[in-house]
Amino acid sequence: MNKSLLLAALLCAAATAPTFAQGQSAPTLRVDSGSAMTSQGGEFAPAASGTQVPAGSRVMLAEDSRATLVYPDGCLQPLSSAGVYTVPPACVAAERRGASGVDWGAVGIIGGSVAAIVAIAEGTLDDSDPPQQLPPPVAPPPVSR
Numbered sequence: 001m002n003k004s005l006l007l008a009a010l011l012c013a014a015a016t017a018p019t020f021a022q023g024q025s026a027p028t029l030r031v032d033s034g035s036a037m038t039s040q041g042g043e044f045a046p047a048a049s050g051t052q053v054p055a056g057s058r059v060m061l062a063e064d065s066r067a068t069l070v071y072p073d074g075c076l077q078p079l080s081s082a083g084v085y086t087v088p089p090a091c092v093a094a095e096r097r098g099a100s101g102v103d104w105g106a107v108g109i110i111g112g113s114v115a116a117i118v119a120i121a122e123g124t125l126d127d128s129d130p131p132q133q134l135p136p137p138v139a140p141p142p143v144s145r
Contacts, residue, residue, distance in 0.1 A: 034065025055089035
């Protein structure tokens with residue numbers, strides 16, 4: 001197994017993970033209709049469109065209100081009914097802004113992880129060892145009558 005291949009795969013996986021993690025900053029609240037309030041552990045206060053809401057904050061929507069959490073990577077998390085929502089650290093919605101709709105950070109992490117798994121698998125398969133041979137079958141004892 002080529003040790004440099006394994007090292008390159010691990011470096012690729014490690015290089016993409018911090019980029020993905022540090023690219024996550026607070027999403028922005030977009031009030032689509034009605035009214036919204038936010039809380040960061042204290043009392044709720046009125047919130048306007050454009051308010052940044054860090055992960056762990058709570059958003060409360062009044063009756064007949066709609067809002068959207070807009071994450072920096074373009075992911076949109078709709079809040080479509082009255083209630084209290086906790087802001088997740090990462091977007092869980094599938095809708096993304098942009099023409100391609102591809103989350104390149106996730107592609108990098110997945111690609112790096114697959115490369116690391118392949119490198120590890122190749123490292124554990126040692127082609128230099130000859131295949132082990134099974135012992136010859138043992139004849140069954142004669143059947144007595």
